Amino acid sequence: MKNEQVILETRDLSVSYGAIQALRHVSMHVEKGEIVALLGANGAGKTTLLQTLSGLITPDDGTIIYRGVEMIGQEAEEVAAKHLIHVPEHRQVFPTLSVLDNLTLGAYHHYRKTGAKAVETEMEKVFSFFPILKERKEQLAGTLSGGQQQMLAIARGVMAKPSLLLLDEPTLGLAPIIAQEVLGLVADLRNEFETTVLLVEQNVVSSLRIADRGYVISHGEIVKSGSASELRNDKEIKEAYLGQSV
Amino acid sequence: MGEFLQFSVTGLTIGSIYAIVALGFVTIYSVTKVINLAQGEFVMLGGMIMFTFLNIGINYWISFLLTLILVMIIGWLVEWTIIRRAKGADPISLIILTIGIAIFIRGVASVVWGKGQVRIPAFSSNQSINIGPASITPQSMWVVFIMLLVVIFLYILIDKTIVGKAFQACSANPPAARLMGISPARMSSFSFTLSAGLGALAGLAVAPILFPAYDMGVMLGIKGFSAAILGGLGSAPGAVAGGLIIGFLESYGAGYISSGLKDAIAFTAILLILLIRPSGILGEKNVGKGGL
């Protein structure tokens, strides 16, 4: 029973770049409908983990099971076609394309199968959810503000009908109010589309507010896991970010 | 005035030839960041293969089509067998690699077709048309027309279709494109196939004008490359502008200064433009890249 609920599971995942061991034996899982936060200081290995999950990086060791299927060895484009969608860090919208084009590309693999019509309904859904994008759909993505670009990046992910959305630091570089807004949208997203989300954030408080559970990662290892409320009151988290008290 | 007009018509014809070849460079570069110096060889193959088909008695337009398809297959093969295996190499290596491909194709062509030039009939009549004091052959008009057609085709493909958008996505940010399920490898194949097709089309258009031979790709490749660079790599309008500029420079240079030095004049001008604008006239800007 529980197994059916688990949409993604990793066991003993290890990754290194040359001399640098970025991940050490990471085992974690995400259940259907959850928002799971991945916390940790800079350089702890959070982004590496997401990139490994989406197939951009091949791990040295370990397994990734997504909806019951072993994912290691699959190319990033194959992974994306299986509705495991990674919204990368720094937004990475295509700056020279319009908002509409960016969104269309988000639906690239099913657009090619089912044509423009099928994407339209998806597009409507996204526009109703992110009205600002509808207003600016003809604008070049590169000219949007940071917050709007972030929304576009998330919306582009949503266009792919994700079963699991990997969000990498969606609030990075955003003013606090906008950051709150973006995270609020992520929560709404789950509620409305029942999208499962694995969220990488450095803003501990805000992310734990919308998350159900969380993992704390440090020096490439998972050092702590628990429900959002458990983690919120954990002293160690503060230490992980600000160092041991002097 | 009559002379000026004639020089302009000639410049337009030559420039359009260069522009089509340059568009082939741009098509590949904008997706893969590879400059394919064998582009001129695709042009040559277009002319020579057409000749072979005509020679064995196949109908003109069927030969035309078959040539296009065959050259596109060759382009696809080049990408699939060679370019793909050298991904991630630096520009210097890629330049040398594609020079190698060019030399190889040219060598094979000289073995297959020999060294002589061949004649290919024009698309339509040979009766030239007078525009005031100047005159132009129908085939030259075809060249200009095909150039325009290619520009429109590329515009529609790149700006109006999902594949074109995927092209742009791969160009701007390959890893992000992969996260959308777009395969940069497949796009690279596609761009080579397409640009081989463009090359072949250029070859077919110019074959009736300049008597193709195994080595015609050298000159066209160099001029096309220059046009693409001059326009700013990766910009289709730039390639057209670059091609036309070189065409006009050559024609006016030959007409008003010295026909012997026209290449030197054109290339000196290119050098000067590059010194003022190191990334070409419509050069790519680093859009969306904030810090280091």
Added chain:
Amino acid sequence: MKLPGVQQTKWTGVAIFVGIVLIFPFVITQSFLLSQATFTGIYVIVALGLGLLMGYAGQISLGQAAFYGVGAYATAVLTTSYGLSPWLGLLFSILIPALLAYVMGYTMARLSGYYLAMATLAFGIIIHGVLVEWRGVTLGASGLYGIPQIQLFGMSLSQGLPYYYFVWTFAIVAIVICLNIVHSHVGRALRSIHDSEIAASAMGVNTGKYKTQIFVLSAILAGVAGWLFAHMSYSISPGSFTLDASIMFLTMVVLGGSSSVWGAVFGTVLITVIRIIVHELGETVPFITSDFEHVVYGLILILVIVFTPRGLFPPIAGWFTRIMKQRFRKNIEQTKAS
């Protein structure tokens, strides 16, 4: 002076090479091979400069033949039309290419990658155009003729053995100079630019200055090679200094590998060997002609870039060293055992 951990010239290697160059004409008596070897020596000098430019300054030149040609024409014009001594001609064969390269390097400092390739290509075409069109001085495309031979110790250096030794003396001096540069702090600085330009400049390495210097050096070497070529030949023509020639030099460097001085030498010799093989085959197999040679060149470039992007020399040298070490070890073991 041994400095462990620092790349230094292995002089025994140089000595062995010099020895082989010295005895080569005694082993090989055919005039054809001797003239091939002489040309190889000339090309080695050009390839050395281009190798430094590519491997150490990280730049490309599609117009190296232009410097080679300018060197050859400088001396040819001055010695035939103005009766200058060839030795004075050498001065101009060095100065004019160097000056051109300095201006080029200085103005092109802003260009890189494909744009630089384009610029050097354009330079080569312009120079070729000038050689063809400046008929009053160069006599145009049909070439300049009647170039005098070099006098050394009262003796005319004619093609054959004397010129072979003459050319290779220059080639070996060039090799030694390049080895010295590469194994000095200048070479180290250049290598550092190649690995990380940003760190190099943070350590105070003036990357622009070194790039220009290497560019000038490569032009000087090409100019000297042009000088040697001109005075060996009775006549020179622009046809020897085309894009094809530039690409041939490029092939030599890529084939051998630009990451070491010996790579360029190796590549040049290897191209000569391939030529001789094709030539030999051509005499027995009818369909093999010089066209076939081009197919082979093309294939070589493709295969080398795809499979050993650093050229053939490093893997072969590595393999050779390993074998030698193993042998050496075995010998020791055998002596121990006995």
Added chain:
Amino acid sequence: MKKGLLVFLLMLAAVVLGACGGDSGTSEETGNEGDSPESAEAEKDAEEYVLGAIYSKTGPNSPLGEPEWNTTEMLVEQINEEGGINGVPLRVVLADDESSQEKAVQEINRLINDENVLAVLGSSGTTESLAMKGVAMQNEVPMISAAAAAQVVEPVEDSKWIFKTPQSDRLAVERIYMYLNDENISKVGLLTDSNAFGTTGLEQLENLSGEYNIEITAKESYNTQDPDMSTQLTNINSSGAEALIVWGTNPGPAIIASNLDSLGFDMPFIGSHGIANQKFIELAGEGAEGVVIPTGKALFPDQIPEGDTQYDVLNTYYEDYVATFDSEPTNFGSYGYDNLMLAVEALKNGATDRASIRDYLENEISNWVGTTGVFNLSSEDHNGLEADSLVVATVKDGEWVLMEDN
């Protein structure tokens, strides 16, 4: 030769050794594989005459070199079938210089020193011939070139060992100017290829214009690979030229012919002997009609009047060539013919070493009937032809025909 290759490979190994030598320190390995060189005793059969021939069988000059090469092969076979030269078999070592100076130099060194040839024939092009000239002079070997440019054998005092058979471009120019005088055309525009052929042609056109009262109203040039020459033609047309002289080889003149056609200028098109072949007509199509050129008689031996002294030589050669190779020999083939036959003539008459061959050629060749013309070599003239060895031809109905006014 095989051993030579081996040693070259060794040289390659030497580079490796040179670089790793310091590491391994075991240098004696080199000697291992290089067994002693075969003491190249290509035993000289005294009963054989050996000549060398270098022609540009490949490369840009191959349209010239190929018929020359073929002709040489064909003739050697014929001579040996007929019992050789005074009973001694003839061997010609053929070499391809690939239209490059460097190769030409390497090959002539091989022929002279390794093959020990009595004389060298070739090469096809001017620049290659000039490069070879240096070596031939140095080694004192007679050389008979097939290049057009006069400077191959001029000045004669610096060209003691060098002869050539093609009409110098000077003669071709004279022939054209004579024709223009006949036609009362005095103003011409020049359009020349920027390659060696076009440049030397241009020089002669300029030098001789005064002598024939020809005014050159425009001088333009083009590159062999250029796609369109309308600009140059426009300039020439507006310069007031009454005729256009084009000096080049295919494909340039063919492009010019069709450009001229489409521009609608009605200047007569006068070409060089460089387009004296069927290929030009094939490429230029309609545009070729009415083009006038000076040419050797080998272009159409059947049109030569039967009374011509060359009639028999030419027709026999032409027919043999067509029968053997199924293509036309063109004028270039005839140079190959004369080159070889002049050397054979010397050998036949007992001049069997380098110096005596040279002397024989310079002193004894007079009124010698070849395919190119009738030769009168002397110490003042190492070409020995007159302008009458050329005829004027024009294109009529897709064929080269002899112009009657000759």
Added chain:
Amino acid sequence: MLQVKNVTKTFGGVVANKEVNFSVGKGEIVGLIGPNGAGKSTMFNMISAIFPPTKGEIIFRDLNIEKKSTNEMAPLGISRTFQNLQIFKRMTVVENVMIGRHIRTKTGMLKAALKLPSAKDEERKAYESALECIHFVGLEKVLDQQAGNLALGDLRLLELARALAVNPELLLLDEIAAGLNQKESKDMSKLIQKIREQGITVFVVEHDMDLVMSICDKVIVLDQGEKIAEGTPQEIQGNQQVITAYLGAEEMEEVKQGGGA
């Protein structure tokens, strides 16, 4: 020793640093911290003249350096390490460090080409002082190895040795401890302190808070490109604004929740 005055840097429209002011005193160890994207690296790159600021001044020993080019920094006495390891991979350890000696070598290309005695002499001196730096960081065991083959910890030490070979007065360390394990990171702290004892001023950008808090005399905190705090490690750890920057705004959330209810 180093003064940063009203420095602003924008990329396109994005503001990376805004009106930042601070100074570093002689002989201090100063830390620059802040959450991801706060503009620390940008600031660092401006101080080492990788690119110039849009506005403002950077003064090193009474000298404006904001418009100088990168390679002029080392002769002035500023050297640095790189977060994303800018090692010369295809050179040996000792050769890497010798590059640090580059500015003290005067042999030109011509002298080098001819290998004059003075060039040889200089080469030996450079080698010896490179060895000193290698001993200082403790890499003598691997000095003849290709730098590309080293483990991460050694690479960080190598960067440090190379930077020290310049004989700097101001040493800029960009995340020198990133990717190091606890022990290595502790050792690095000790090493940095040892460097300071030689009279070298050290300015660090760091994420490893343990390291920053244990060695720094002064810490400067950037957030969203602006300086939000400056003080001793204790002051910083207690600073509410800093905690908010790192962990998120508690109060903001309450406001929002309150509003929603």
